[in-house]
Amino acid sequence: METGSKMLLFFRRRKASSEARKRLEYQMCLAKEAGADDILDISKCELSELPYGAFATCKVLQKKVLIAHTNFLTSLIPKSCSLSNLVTVKVLDLHDNQLTSLPADIGQLVSLQVLNVEKNLLKALPDSTGDLAQLQTLNLKGNELKKLPSTVGGLRSLRTLDISENSVQELPQALAHIRTLEALSLDASAMIYPPNEICSAGTEAIQRFLCEKLGIEYNPPSQYLLPVLESDGGEILADGIRRTAGRYTEDEAEWQNKFLDYEKRKEQKMQEKLEFERWLDLEQREQVHLMHQSHVQKGEFLQSMKEEQMKLEEGLTRHQQRLGAERLKLLEQLKQMEQGVAGRIQKLLEDNQRQKQSSEILKSLENDRIRMEQLMAITQEETEQLRQREVAAAMKQMLSETYKNKLLQGAYESRRQDLVNQTCSSLAKMDEKFQQILAWQQLDQNKAISQILQESEMQKAAFEALQVKRDLMHCQIRNQIKLIERELLQLTQLELKRQQLDTEALQEAIVEQRQTLSYLLQQLLKEKKQREEELQTILRELEAKSETKQENYWLIQYQRLLDQKPLSLRLQEEGLERQLVKLLTELSAEQYVPIFAHHRISLETLSSMVPGDLAKIGITESGLQRAIIRKAREIQAVAETIPELLKPAEVVEPSAPESREEPASPEGPSAPPPEEQHCECVVCMELEAQVVFLNCGHVCCCQSCSEALHSCPLCRKEIVQRIRLFHSS
Numbered sequence: 001m002e003t004g005s006k007m008l009l010f011f012r013r014r015k016a017s018s019e020a021r022k023r024l025e026y027q028m029c030l031a032k033e034a035g036a037d038d039i040l041d042i043s044k045c046e047l048s049e050l051p052y053g054a055f056a057t058c059k060v061l062q063k064k065v066l067i068a069h070t071n072f073l074t075s076l077i078p079k080s081c082s083l084s085n086l087v088t089v090k091v092l093d094l095h096d097n098q099l100t101s102l103p104a105d106i107g108q109l110v111s112l113q114v115l116n117v118e119k120n121l122l123k124a125l126p127d128s129t130g131d132l133a134q135l136q137t138l139n140l141k142g143n144e145l146k147k148l149p150s151t152v153g154g155l156r157s158l159r160t161l162d163i164s165e166n167s168v169q170e171l172p173q174a175l176a177h178i179r180t181l182e183a184l185s186l187d188a189s190a191m192i193y194p195p196n197e198i199c200s201a202g203t204e205a206i207q208r209f210l211c212e213k214l215g216i217e218y219n220p221p222s223q224y225l226l227p228v229l230e231s232d233g234g235e236i237l238a239d240g241i242r243r244t245a246g247r248y249t250e251d252e253a254e255w256q257n258k259f260l261d262y263e264k265r266k267e268q269k270m271q272e273k274l275e276f277e278r279w280l281d282l283e284q285r286e287q288v289h290l291m292h293q294s295h296v297q298k299g300e301f302l303q304s305m306k307e308e309q310m311k312l313e314e315g316l317t318r319h320q321q322r323l324g325a326e327r328l329k330l331l332e333q334l335k336q337m338e339q340g341v342a343g344r345i346q347k348l349l350e351d352n353q354r355q356k357q358s359s360e361i362l363k364s365l366e367n368d369r370i371r372m373e374q375l376m377a378i379t380q381e382e383t384e385q386l387r388q389r390e391v392a393a394a395m396k397q398m399l400s401e402t403y404k405n406k407l408l409q410g411a412y413e414s415r416r417q418d419l420v421n422q423t424c425s426s427l428a429k430m431d432e433k434f435q436q437i438l439a440w441q442q443l444d445q446n447k448a449i450s451q452i453l454q455e456s457e458m459q460k461a462a463f464e465a466l467q468v469k470r471d472l473m474h475c476q477i478r479n480q481i482k483l484i485e486r487e488l489l490q491l492t493q494l495e496l497k498r499q500q501l502d503t504e505a506l507q508e509a510i511v512e513q514r515q516t517l518s519y520l521l522q523q524l525l526k527e528k529k530q531r532e533e534e535l536q537t538i539l540r541e542l543e544a545k546s547e548t549k550q551e552n553y554w555l556i557q558y559q560r561l562l563d564q565k566p567l568s569l570r571l572q573e574e575g576l577e578r579q580l581v582k583l584l585t586e587l588s589a590e591q592y593v594p595i596f597a598h599h600r601i602s603l604e605t606l607s608s609m610v611p612g613d614l615a616k617i618g619i620t621e622s623g624l625q626r627a628i629i630r631k632a633r634e635i636q637a638v639a640e641t642i643p644e645l646l647k648p649a650e651v652v653e654p655s656a657p658e659s660r661e662e663p664a665s666p667e668g669p670s671a672p673p674p675e676e677q678h679c680e681c682v683v684c685m686e687l688e689a690q691v692v693f694l695n696c697g698h699v700c701c702c703q704s705c706s707e708a709l710h711s712c713p714l715c716r717k718e719i720v721q722r723i724r725l726f727h728s729s
Contacts, residue, residue: 107131
């Protein structure tokens, strides 16, 4: 019942709003009919602002009276309208609304005679109100006014002014200029100026008081209501007064007739309004009937929905029973699968045990394979020698065949002489072509010989570069030189900063360190030069041997140099986990096994790494990085249940002496990476410092500026040697 009452209340509100809308439409249509009077009545239409149609109607049809009381108006003029459209309006009734202010340009209503804004929320009157010269009645009762503007003195025709039920406590003295004011209504008890005893005495007492304050003479309003005529004598003045009085009575009678007509039209409109309300009542009854029918249909629909819901609930219970049976079946299948998995794990453990037992056999087989590879290397050299012998025999056979061809060519020449007379011209051309072909063959042979010689030189250069690169002592010296160069660069930067701070004690310490590093750098450069000379000696010995052996000597030596592995690296590779080696083999990444062995990376460590860590150790393929890490994590997850899978293979203790192992790089001075050091040239102040000066050890000039210098720009010592710094990317 409560919900029904709420719905009925909402329906009534909506109906009242539609009734006000219909009333507005009816009044607008009535005002536009032919022969309609000069009145536009849009009162009680629940308007929040005056519609645009009302302004257009008043402008086009020259309406004299605009009645808009009992609405919800908050402003008189909307944004899209202008007040000049109401210039013909004489009566403007806006009482019982929510107006907070009047338009600032209300003085444009020059024809306005009656303005009723009773029971609104006005707080002040605009100054342009004093421009309403034709205004006779101004009703401001029941607002929030605190004072009247001084411009009200311009209302020369004002006869009635009502400011009661406001907060006005003082009247402006300019009110004394309104000589036509007949009735002034105000709250006398709340007045301060004029005093309340004067305000209680009436309009005449108030006007006399204000005139006295302004120093002007008070005259009754009747003298200003009639036109003042110029007169030469008393009789003419009396006649004029009588004529004016007669005209005034006629105007009063005319206004009385107009008000009577207005009352008649008002009664007629009331009858029309009653008929309109009866029509609305009928429409309301029809809507109530329709609502009753809709409630009945709604009940039937709800009943059908309940029946369908019962059916759905029954179907759901049956479906849940079927799902329960299927769940039991799945649980049984899962138990069977778990048993099968347990059996497989047991088999894997047994296989692992068997593999553990056969590891020793595999190690012995690996040793046999290494020995077989050594023997195969020896037999490969022998096969190369045999192949060269076969090539020599083939060359001898080819020479014999060429000799036979020469004999056949001689026979051909003897036969050709017999036919010289017949084909002299054609043979001459053929001889020329044959000589040209022979010349081309000779050129091709010379090119082939030069290419073979060039390839031999290229092979020799490649072997020399690889030999220097693979030489451990040379690499160690280069690394130490790089460390010292970095340390010198850092010391130079520090010295430049210290020079700015003028710290002599630290400067001396830096000079000593720099001299020590410069001495070490010179010693390492000498050792590097000696090692390169030793390698050149070895290379000359190999070159002397290559003259007595086969032509592909340099290729064979290059391959042997590549195949060489330090003993420590081989031992590290044998110590790698089997699963890790198998993982790299499956991903076709066997070439990275030495890298994993050198960095001692286990499968557990690999599973916790990211692709960036693999890139740092030399694995640059992004797809291979992700694949290696993914496989390692999968194997590690399986190994948590089967720890035996990750046991490393047993390492055979090497019998070779430890002196053949790759020496560890000596500890050197730590320096920040070259990318983080930025030392600009002290000469041009633009490029980066790239040259080390010896013997002082300063790094303070770029390559181009250092060529023109003979002494260090920092310490003024003579430059003995220049070393170029190469920053690795």
